[in-house]
Amino acid sequence: MTVVREDMNGTKASATYTPTVTPVTPTATPAESTGPQGLVQTGTVTFTEGDPVAPINKDSITLLDENGQPAASVDAKSPAGDVIGTYTVDKETGVVTFTPTDKSYSGDVVPAKVQAADTNGTTVETTYTPKITPVVPTAEPATSTDIQGATQTGKPVFTEGDSRVPMDDTVPATFDDGSTTKTVDGVGTYTVASDGTVTFKPLPTYVGTPEGVTVKRVDKNGTPATATYTPTVTPVTPTATPAETSGVQGATQSGKPVFTEGNSRVPMNDAVPATFDDGSTSKTVDGIGTYTVAADGTVTFVPDPSFTGTAPAVTVVREDKNGTKASATYTPTVNPVTLTPTNKVSEDIQNVPQTETPTFALSDDETAQITSKKLIDPATGQPTDETSVTVAGEGTYTIDPTTGAVTFTPEKDFVGTAKGVTVQATATVTNEAGKTSTITSDASYTPTVVAAVPTAQPATSKDIQGATQTGTPTFAGTTVQVNGQDKTITIKDNSYTLLDKDGNEVSTTPAYAADGTTEIGTYSIDLATGQVTFTPTDKSYTGQVTPVKVQAESSNGIKVDTTYTPEIVPVTPIAKPVETTDIQGATQTGKPEFKGGTVTVDGVEKTVDINEDVPATFDDGSTTKTVDGVGTYTVASDGTVTFVPEKSFVGTAPAVTVVREDKNGTKASATYTPTVTPVTPTATPV
Known part of the structure; x- marks a missing residue:
């Protein structure tokens, strides 16, 4: 490779670089493990880099399937090719895990292939080989003994072949034929629980030792073990004690013979109703009564209502849970009612x-x-x-x-x-x-009546004509001895009443004159005090008044009566005439004097006043009189007479009579006489 650079002037210079690469090859160490049947095993494979420059890439650690392709999990197989589990690998640690799925398998396992690569991508592979050793559980037989009819249990002891492979509690135990229930005719029924406990429910009538049953369980690998369970049944016999009761005539009685189980664990069978010895549950004896036995052996005796004495006994039969019978009698006695x-x-x-x-x-x-x-x-x-x-x-x-x-x-x-x-x-x-x-x-009742009658005294009164009068008859109770003690009768409150002419009880009734027919007033009574009031309506009447009957009732309901009699004293008003004199042509007035009459009653002076509410009149009832040639008289309501003479009249005018009445309407009259003296004018010659 040529590398070019230049200086500050831009002049270039170049040189070459030639590298040499030496190979790096990683290595691997296989792993093996041995473990009991059915357990997970692990082994750690080791991958070593060829040079620290190219360490093992942990993310590249993987299993290889049968086709050599990377896989997170692969099947683990037996040499025969059967899948017996799975392999997985932890990339971080290189630990390979074998998880058995067929826990019944033991023996060799086909190794798992594990591959890794360094950071250069150079791969290397190795193997993990587990081996499974067999685990076989063992079992010991069980026996039990109990009483007749009692449910028994027994549990054979199953022991795992390896503590790491316990018995599988998730797989229910069975009998050797795979069932969980067996019924043996004439003996009873066996039931095996999931944990291998056998429950034996014998027939209630069975006693003895039957042939046992075989119980099978498996461990966590499914490896079976078997053992027998054999029960023994001993006999039970119940007993009974008779019962007696007594009760009153007609009363239902109940008695219950005491039935005692032969063993407390074999109680009397409440599901099987008790009966009488003939198998019935009801018996009727004419003239005696009816017996009925309840399911629990209680006998109810309903006697005939007329029966008394000791009734015939009945026999009650019951059985225990095993069907074993016992019997006892029940005897009721009926006591008479008095x-x-x-x-x-x-x-x-x-x-x-x-x-x-x-x-x-x-x-x-x-x-x-x-x-x-x-x-x-x-x-x-x-x-x-x-x-x-x-x-x-x-x-x-x-x-x-x-x-x-x-x-x-x-x-x-x-x-x-x-x-x-x-x-x-x-x-x-x-x-x-x-x-x-x-x-x-029968019982008697005898009453005694003690005489007790109230008394009554009449009442009278006297007052002036027109006056309201009162009188109170006297009624009194009495005191008598009753049961050795004083008992007082009184006059009932508000029991006072008047009796009319027909004897009816009334609060008011007419009052009649002495002739008994002329109505002159009314009687009334105060119901609380018994005071009778006479109110005159004809105030002109004087003299005796027909008595009224007054009645009262005592506290014991006895009515007595007496009378009240008023007397009316007459009263007459007084009148005096009057005269006046005046000159010819002058109007004159005069007023006769009228005064109420006065009498003495029982030492008390009493007066009936003139009735100022009734206007005075002349004797013909008029209030004005004109006498030709004399003049005109006018009477005022108070009795004052005004005389207006004619201007030519002189002398004593005819008298006029003025009439007034008192408050009873009794009239009195007096005259008024005016005299007119002449007036003669004189003349003096000139």
Whole structure:
């Protein structure tokens, strides 16, 4: 090669360069390994550069396939040409890995070819050769012993041929024919679990030692090993104890004979229902009751509701899980129900209802209930469905059928000890089947009535004509002994009332004159105090007033009455005439004097005033009178009379009568008389 350069003037100069290259050849060392069957093996091949100038290019390390072409992975084969695994190489370290895929193979393996190149691209190859040594697992047989019907297990011991090739837990164990379940007629069923544990479920009736079964497992390479499992079954026998119960008449009873397993691990078979000894589960004995046995051996006895005493025994049969039977009896006893009565008495005041409840005690209420309480009709001596019966002259007895409480409502006038009444209770015994029977019992109820009547005193009043009057009759209760204690009757609040002419209770009623027919006012009563008010409507009436009846009721319902009588004292107004005098032609006025009448009532002076609301009039009812030739009279509402004389009239004019009335309408009259004196003019001559 010629190299040319020039100086600062541009003058050129040239010279030649000739190199010499010597060859560089890399080398390689093969690798071998030996390992147990089924395990991964590795070997490290070594590549050495021919000169440090051209080191081995690690990225060029590769396997060569059968065609000599680079490959990341190639099949590993046996000398027979079967693929038994794969080769891979780590470029960084030169480690070649043999991964077996057919783990059942052992022996020689065809070597893997490995190639590398230096940085000049010069290649070199070598080999990796693994060898597989065989691994064979071993096994030991297993036995077990247990009771009849019990499931047994046993597990043959499988030992790997090499600790690096353990038994393969991912491959389930089987029996020697490849199955996992075997059933042997008359013996039982064997099942092998994936880990080689054999479960033997004997027939419940089998006892003894059967022929065993062979179990097979493989190791991680699939190499099999076998061993036997042989169980032994020992017999079990259950026992039973009888049961007895007692209960009240009609009540369902239950009893359970005790069945005890022959071994705690062979319990009684709850899946097989218990029966009676004839194979049935229900028995009915006429007049006694019905027995029913439940699946667990519990016997339920539903007695006839009328039966008492010890019932016939029944035999119960059960079996254990193996089907081995045991039997025992069950015997129920029925105790009778009784109904005990208690008589009752009571005492209270006249006309007040009394209540008492004759009682009936059931000896047991589990199955019996008192279903009715009825009165005995005194007329027939038999129980009646009616809730009330009446004893003439005494009163009425009424029963509450629900509670049995008897209420005696005496006649108003009855006092003393009543004949009483009988109550019959019926108790119904009902069994679980709904069948019934009854028992009865009688109890008496006798009331006593203590006399208790309130008293009443009349009232009177007197007042002036037209005045409203009041009077309060006196009503009083009384105190009597009841059951040894004082009992006071009082007058009921708001029980005061008036009685009209027909005896009806009213709060107001007309008031009549002494003739009993002429209505002159009204009576009214304060219901709370009993005060009676007489309000006159005809204020012109005086004298006696027909009494009104006043009634009150005591706290025990006894009504008594008395009277209230008002008296009206007459009152007459007073009037005085008046006269006036004045000269001829002058208007005159005069006012008769009217004053209310006054009387003394019970020492008290009382006046009825003139009624200023009623205008005064003349006696003919007019308010103006004209007398020809005399003049004109006019009366004002207050009674003042104005007289306007004619101008020519002189002398005493005729009197006029002025009428006024008091507040009762009672009239009074007085006259007014004017006198006119003449007026005569005079003349003086000149």
